[in-house]
Amino acid sequence: MSESAGVVVIGGGVNGLGTAYHLGKMGYSDVVVLDKSYLGYGASGRNGGGIRQQWTSEENIKLARESRKMFEALNEELEEDLEFYQGGYLVLAFDDEEAEEFKENVKRQNRLGVESEFLSPEEAKEIVPELDISQVVAATFNQSDGTIYPFKVIHGYANRVREMGIDVREHTEVTDIVTEGKEIKKVKTDKGDIKTDTVVNAAGGWSSGVAEMAGAEIPNVPVRHEIMVTEPFERFLEPMVISFKHGIYFSQSEHGNIVGGIGNPDEEPGINQKGSLWFMKEFSDTLLDFVPRFSSVNMIRQWAGLYDTTPDAQPILGSVPEVERFYQVNGFSGHGFMVSPMVTKVTAELVLEEEPSIDIERLRVERFEEMDIEEEGAVVG
Amino acid sequence: MTERRIFEHPIIDFDRGEEFYFDFEGRKVKAYEGETIASALYADGLTKFTESKKLERPRGFFCAIGKCSSCNMSVNGRPHVRTCVTQVEEGMKVKRHGAKPDFPEKDIGRGKDRTEKDVEFAIIGGGPAGLMAAITAAELGGDVHLFDEGADLGGQLVKQTHQFFGSHEEDAGVRGIKIGDDLVEEAKKRGVNIHPETKVIGYYEDRKIAVERNGRFEVYQTEGIVYAGGAIENYLAFENNDLPGVYGAGGVQTLMNEEGVVPGEKVLMVGSGNVGLIVSYQLLQAGVEVVEVIEALPEIGGYQVHASKIRRAGVPINTSHTIVKALGDEKVEGAVVHEVDEQWNKIEGTEREIDCDIICLAVGLRPDTGFLRQAGCEMEYIPELGGQVPLRTEEMRTTERSIYVAGDSAGIEEATVAALEGKLAGVAAYEEITGKENEKTESLKKEAKDGIEKMRKGPYGQVPRQGVKTCTVDEEVCG
Numbered sequence: 022m023s024e025s026a027g028v029v030v031i032g033g034g035v036n037g038l039g040t041a042y043h044l045g046k047m048g049y050s051d052v053v054v055l056d057k058s059y060l061g062y063g064a065s066g067r068n069g070g071g072i073r074q075q076w077t078s079e080e081n082i083k084l085a086r087e088s089r090k091m092f093e094a095l096n097e098e099l100e101e102d103l104e105f106y107q108g109g110y111l112v113l114a115f116d117d118e119e120a121e122e123f124k125e126n127v128k129r130q131n132r133l134g135v136e137s138e139f140l141s142p143e144e145a146k147e148i149v150p151e152l153d154i155s156q157v158v159a160a161t162f163n164q165s166d167g168t169i170y171p172f173k174v175i176h177g178y179a180n181r182v183r184e185m186g187i188d189v190r191e192h193t194e195v196t197d198i199v200t201e202g203k204e205i206k207k208v209k210t211d212k213g214d215i216k217t218d219t220v221v222n223a224a225g226g227w228s229s230g231v232a233e234m235a236g237a238e239i240p241n242v243p244v245r246h247e248i249m250v251t252e253p254f255e256r257f258l259e260p261m262v263i264s265f266k267h268g269i270y271f272s273q274s275e276h277g278n279i280v281g282g283i284g285n286p287d288e289e290p291g292i293n294q295k296g297s298l299w300f301m302k303e304f305s306d307t308l309l310d311f312v313p314r315f316s317s318v319n320m321i322r323q324w325a326g327l328y329d330t331t332p333d334a335q336p337i338l339g340s341v342p343e344v345e346r347f348y349q350v351n352g353f354s355g356h357g358f359m360v361s362p363m364v365t366k367v368t369a370e371l372v373l374e375e376e377p378s379i380d381i382e383r384l385r386v387e388r389f390e391e392m393d394i395e396e397e398g399a400v401v402g
Numbered sequence: 403m404t405e406r407r408i409f410e411h412p413i414i415d416f417d418r419g420e421e422f423y424f425d426f427e428g429r430k431v432k433a434y435e436g437e438t439i440a441s442a443l444y445a446d447g448l449t450k451f452t453e454s455k456k457l458e459r460p461r462g463f464f465c466a467i468g469k470c471s472s473c474n475m476s477v478n479g480r481p482h483v484r485t486c487v488t489q490v491e492e493g494m495k496v497k498r499h500g501a502k503p504d505f506p507e508k509d510i511g512r513g514k515d516r517t518e519k520d521v522e523f524a525i526i527g528g529g530p531a532g533l534m535a536a537i538t539a540a541e542l543g544g545d546v547h548l549f550d551e552g553a554d555l556g557g558q559l560v561k562q563t564h565q566f567f568g569s570h571e572e573d574a575g576v577r578g579i580k581i582g583d584d585l586v587e588e589a590k591k592r593g594v595n596i597h598p599e600t601k602v603i604g605y606y607e608d609r610k611i612a613v614e615r616n617g618r619f620e621v622y623q624t625e626g627i628v629y630a631g632g633a634i635e636n637y638l639a640f641e642n643n644d645l646p647g648v649y650g651a652g653g654v655q656t657l658m659n660e661e662g663v664v665p666g667e668k669v670l671m672v673g674s675g676n677v678g679l680i681v682s683y684q685l686l687q688a689g690v691e692v693v694e695v696i697e698a699l700p701e702i703g704g705y706q707v708h709a710s711k712i713r714r715a716g717v718p719i720n721t722s723h724t725i726v727k728a729l730g731d732e733k734v735e736g737a738v739v740h741e742v743d744e745q746w747n748k749i750e751g752t753e754r755e756i757d758c759d760i761i762c763l764a765v766g767l768r769p770d771t772g773f774l775r776q777a778g779c780e781m782e783y784i785p786e787l788g789g790q791v792p793l794r795t796e797e798m799r800t801t802e803r804s805i806y807v808a809g810d811s812a813g814i815e816e817a818t819v820a821a822l823e824g825k826l827a828g829v830a831a832y833e834e835i836t837g838k839e840n841e842k843t844e845s846l847k848k849e850a851k852d853g854i855e856k857m858r859k860g861p862y863g864q865v866p867r868q869g870v871k872t873c874t875v876d877e878e879v880c881g
Contacts, residue, residue, distance in 0.1 A: 151505075252482045253455065257505040276455060277502040295778075298606040298621065306514050316513060317480060317506035319617075323604075 025216035027051030028372055029208045030223055031195050031231050034065030035358055036350045037223035038178035039365030045185035047369055052187045057194035061175040063225040067326030069248055069280050070168045071261050072359045073110045074135040075161055077126055077398045080383055082133045084360040091362030099177030103169050104275040108259035110166035111148055113157050115266045120159035127161055137163040151312045168261055168272045198235040203345045219346040226327030228351035237343040239386050241329050241352045245293045246402050247300035249323040253277030263401045269307050270401050283307055284402045296323040328355040334397040338384045339371055348372055355400055406445040408662045408688050416662035422492035439485035439496055440473045441661035449646040449733045455501035460732050462646020466656035468551055481506055517620040521547045524611055524624040526602045529557020530817050531809025531824035532630035533585040538828030540592040548594050551601035556582025605777040626804040626835040628827045629774055633767035633810035641727040647734025651681045651764035664690050666760035670737050671695040672725050676704035678764030682712045693758050696723035696739055728761055737761055769811050777802055786869030787813030793875050797830035798823055806831045815866045819857050826850035
């Protein structure tokens, strides 16, 4: 049996479903969303739910700013309480060099309409009284940053998208993308073929493999990142606390659990979603340096997901040179959730050949050959 | 409130320690040395232990074995303590805190120190399967460490007051509690390093296991593992099924036969398999009224001999009956049941209320296999064995090198098979890790295999026999 669809979206995470949602909202519902596992099996269902606008590159600041505004409106649009809690992001600096950079970042963020502030260690402690600030040199804080519950966003999107008549299929794995010349002809799956001329690659850690199926090349490399959750408590931690130097982040969810992770600079690239003992030890030891009282708290689960990393830690959006109507919305390098509202809106606009809401020229895959790349410096975890 | 402790029992002699008092929310509560906090509180009449996170519904003492988190409280300032697996101490300060306690005010000072040790064999689970695996590997000369989260080993055996019959030559006619005690003695004699109150909480790559002991994290690097973590009770969906007073049969057994505390006064037993029938009889032994046993199938599931015993005691067993609702707001005050036809449809006009304060669910078990999944073992859903089970060789090795499985974790069967599987896994693991195969190991394996074969030929062995065929794979498949 052969069927057809106007657009096939590969990946049932926040960016695949978000793209389908914006297509539907723009009146286009001849869309099939495929996921090889369950919705949110990839990074969308494994991340810490952070929504941050304190970035260093202009592209990311703008994407994050617009996305934050869209998240604020999303509860109503999806008719779901997404648990978006705007307790801010507290970013800690541990040496003078970092502090200087933070000052510059705040200026740039303020110029672009993000109301971040530069704080002294004592001011940081007022926001999180349990914090050990003995090593902290400075901090930045932005109140409208916060955390959201990823599963609610994913399922909110999925429910709305299905109501719009869009087909969302789980446990359907794409095995090939058939092209003739530069044109896409069909998507092959383990449950049958779908004729189409348009494919959106929102496959997260699996994106470079999907691109390869279509004969396109993107430089994305999956890297495992780990995360954990503790027992729940009444809220005592308002913001998400992060440190680039330690690679750590932690916040308290609306359910009361502390959610946090730490990056391993020696992590081998590859698809690996198992929890490690290294993480267990490193995260808990580092966390105790930040908030010693956490030694009274038990971790209840740890897990891992994939950062879909690019050489400049910025996403890849738009079409590719090798194949026509093959749109990328991947390479988010660990911050795909927080910019998803805007990048998926733009992706839907590109698919429907409309003017994109923001300029994405600097985020196309061609940048790696044509332009000087500006690396995003504010990646955590 | 009437005393819920059992002081006279036809089979069990509850050897209580010294009597003392502890503080529960500013009130003095009596306890005996050796009791858990939860059982002392339950004996004192407490039904609501905590609240659910979202709807703040009451949560009672449920699983009694540290798995369900329905009994978490603050103990001496430390939140989220599982009171059902924590021994009560004189002067302890215990307080309920609902689902979300305040962030602890004091640092309990666990610091960053961690224990990491190398061991040869880790046996996880101290029931019949784990004990037999440990005894066998130690008897052959292995350095064996046995981990169990409970204070007393023996698994479910130590809650069984009935006599086992027919099967294991040596143990026919012996009560479960006795078999458990004997196995523990044997393990000690063979030099097994027993780690009680030590919960295995995770598997990490390269055969490392993480354990929690006294609230601290420890890591063991092992060469071989036998996982014998047992089973988890199945639950049943009906209105108000989360009320305190709806308990699993295992929880009731633990409370009654290990802790010496009765669950309530009038019990509705749901399920007439062997567990439902045996626990009904144990309730009667403990002086508790069993108002009725209901069974959704048209026939009684368990052995006739067990059914006859409780019928003789005047307990009606009603087949083709199901429960649809628990009555009460803060705790169970009754139940609504009705009859069903062979297609499980309700028969109109048969709905009736039952007067009870306890609803005991004995609706089957499923293998506890989370650890094995985490270790990367390939799993398969096999209904005849109760759910997801690991693929394994005839000698109980999973698809992961040096990781073995035995007992209910390999598929729900009865205790004798579990013990024999443990024996087989213990020898096979020993052979693989030490590279020593000899006449002794061969004869031990043969004994175990012949015993298992004999058990599965019996009338109740047919179903698991079929299931085991499906999940048994060749050495080559296991790699």
